[in-house]
Amino acid sequence: MIAYVARRLASLIVVMALVGVCVFLLLHLAPGDPAAIIAGDNATPAQIAGIRTKLGLDEALPLQFLRWSGAVLSGDLGVSIFSNTPVTTLIGQRLEPTLSLALATLAFAVPVALVLGVLAAWRAGSSIDRASMIVAVTGFSAPAFVVGYLMIYVFAVTLKWFPVQGYTPIAENVADWARHLVLPALTLGLAYVALIARITRATMLEVLAEDYIRTAKAKGVATGPMLLKHALKNAGVPIITVIGIGVALLIGGVVITETVYNIPGIGRLVVDAISKRDYPIIQGVILVFSAVYVVINLVVDLSYTFIDPRIRY
Amino acid sequence: MTEASAFGASELAASVGVAPRRRHFARRHASLVAGGIILATFVVLALAAPWLPGDPLTMTPARRLTPPGSGFLLGTDALGRDVLARTIYGARVSLLVGFLVAATSIVIGLAIGLIAGAIRKADAPLMRLMDALMAIPAILLAIAMVSLTSASVTTVVIAITIPEVPRVVRLVRSVVLGVREQPYVEAAIAGGARLPKIILRHILPSTIPPLIVQATYICASAILVEASLSFLGAGSPPEIPSWGNMIASSRLYLARAPWTIFSPGIALALVVLAVNLVGDGLRDRLDPRLARRM
Numbered sequence: 279m280i281a282y283v284a285r286r287l288a289s290l291i292v293v294m295a296l297v298g299v300c301v302f303l304l305l306h307l308a309p310g311d312p313a314a315i316i317a318g319d320n321a322t323p324a325q326i327a328g329i330r331t332k333l334g335l336d337e338a339l340p341l342q343f344l345r346w347s348g349a350v351l352s353g354d355l356g357v358s359i360f361s362n363t364p365v366t367t368l369i370g371q372r373l374e375p376t377l378s379l380a381l382a383t384l385a386f387a388v389p390v391a392l393v394l395g396v397l398a399a400w401r402a403g404s405s406i407d408r409a410s411m412i413v414a415v416t417g418f419s420a421p422a423f424v425v426g427y428l429m430i431y432v433f434a435v436t437l438k439w440f441p442v443q444g445y446t447p448i449a450e451n452v453a454d455w456a457r458h459l460v461l462p463a464l465t466l467g468l469a470y471v472a473l474i475a476r477i478t479r480a481t482m483l484e485v486l487a488e489d490y491i492r493t494a495k496a497k498g499v500a501t502g503p504m505l506l507k508h509a510l511k512n513a514g515v516p517i518i519t520v521i522g523i524g525v526a527l528l529i530g531g532v533v534i535t536e537t538v539y540n541i542p543g544i545g546r547l548v549v550d551a552i553s554k555r556d557y558p559i560i561q562g563v564i565l566v567f568s569a570v571y572v573v574i575n576l577v578v579d580l581s582y583t584f585i586d587p588r589i590r591y
Numbered sequence: 592m593t594e595a596s597a598f599g600a601s602e603l604a605a606s607v608g609v610a611p612r613r614r615h616f617a618r619r620h621a622s623l624v625a626g627g628i629i630l631a632t633f634v635v636l637a638l639a640a641p642w643l644p645g646d647p648l649t650m651t652p653a654r655r656l657t658p659p660g661s662g663f664l665l666g667t668d669a670l671g672r673d674v675l676a677r678t679i680y681g682a683r684v685s686l687l688v689g690f691l692v693a694a695t696s697i698v699i700g701l702a703i704g705l706i707a708g709a710i711r712k713a714d715a716p717l718m719r720l721m722d723a724l725m726a727i728p729a730i731l732l733a734i735a736m737v738s739l740t741s742a743s744v745t746t747v748v749i750a751i752t753i754p755e756v757p758r759v760v761r762l763v764r765s766v767v768l769g770v771r772e773q774p775y776v777e778a779a780i781a782g783g784a785r786l787p788k789i790i791l792r793h794i795l796p797s798t799i800p801p802l803i804v805q806a807t808y809i810c811a812s813a814i815l816v817e818a819s820l821s822f823l824g825a826g827s828p829p830e831i832p833s834w835g836n837m838i839a840s841s842r843l844y845l846a847r848a849p850w851t852i853f854s855p856g857i858a859l860a861l862v863v864l865a866v867n868l869v870g871d872g873l874r875d876r877l878d879p880r881l882a883r884r885m
Contacts, residue, residue, distance in 0.1 A: 296723030
């Protein structure tokens, strides 16, 4: 087990180092002078030179990379070109809304998807199965911003159940905080629910055909425990894997959902950085989100042993 | 969905005369037929766009935010432009990006996947690189690339292709690893065939059916990502109407003129749905065991 964890950690470090190289090279592989691109069309030569010094673009490429990766490893993601604030500070300021949105989404999406998937497999071909299929098809086909505006139009503009947009910090007013998160979490979670519900249904269908399920039914195990303890637990590994892979979906979705609902989170930070060409912010957020994704998937891999004691490393 | 497929079946049967075998095909492959008909409709509209009445760029300020109906079938937007014409023109960008991304990522992914699967020494380094590319969220990578260059369809295609390549590589590599141990490949090796010939004649053909299915899913996801990027202001430049930038420029008018958002929105969802349906249909026909998107 320890050897396995060590090996996985080593490969995680390699992958993150490669992510760093990719993000670093992106700036330098872009056609033309990166400083001039970032400065924009109306920049004076002095401004371009200023940006070049700020990003350390005067030095040789390998030296720049060493300096940059050293800074990143010590927790310094650079300074925003536009506001002159350290990128880590900016990300820190935007952490609460994004974390709230992500946790609210996970808290509703995973249970709903599991229930939907288990019921769809248990009563395959029934109206519940068809309903879960419709949720899945919509989730895969309708992009978050279309779903988002539809929800705002129906539940905020027409029915006035929820606020249209915006965010209230949890320290200010808990009820308001929750009210502002309902529609964004539903929007962000739809594709995730679709993904997990479908894989749950597929693996549950396989498990429900096993002999030990028939045995359990024959000896009179009630339906609830049969579905949850006998079947769902044995279908756990593929489901957990997809919950981990699906985090990529959530990360991309956060950027869009925060834009639709005007939530001042990390996603909005990136979107605002596009028009200002504030590359250090974009670079920093990519590194943070990639690290989150890689670490979550490592945790998922390690959790297999807890779900399925037959898996030993 | 059953309605759509029933419609598709009768259409098809009518167009070819009564052909029971065709009707049987339509019923057995309902999703393929339904998706194919929706997709074909959009492709025809996109190709015929310049010859259809209505111009996507002409502004009629006097009739801005006209509701659907009178003169403009889907109404006008905040600048008084024809929403129907813009939606039809938007299909051009979406379908073009979807097709180009699917084609390029399949070609590049196939080449890398064959190398990783066939040459043991190249396997580990290539796969770690692919892991790294998969760890970078696709939309963020695209945002980074677009922010460093000017917004254009080419940049968008490159930016969306890069994160899709690793998925193709993993799929191709897994097929190659499975086929490599097959007796007919061993026989070819024993017969003295050279590595390039083994790869091209004996291994490559097995990768084609799953790749066709994968190409449709990539196309669907590329259309979604392009629309998302255009919506965020990092995709198609504003002078080219695309579903994403139509929605972005109309978002302030959601309460007053919902048609400006929902016309391109529904078109987008329909096209992605159609491509996914075609993919599901092809998967059932070509490779029932292939797991979706994994």
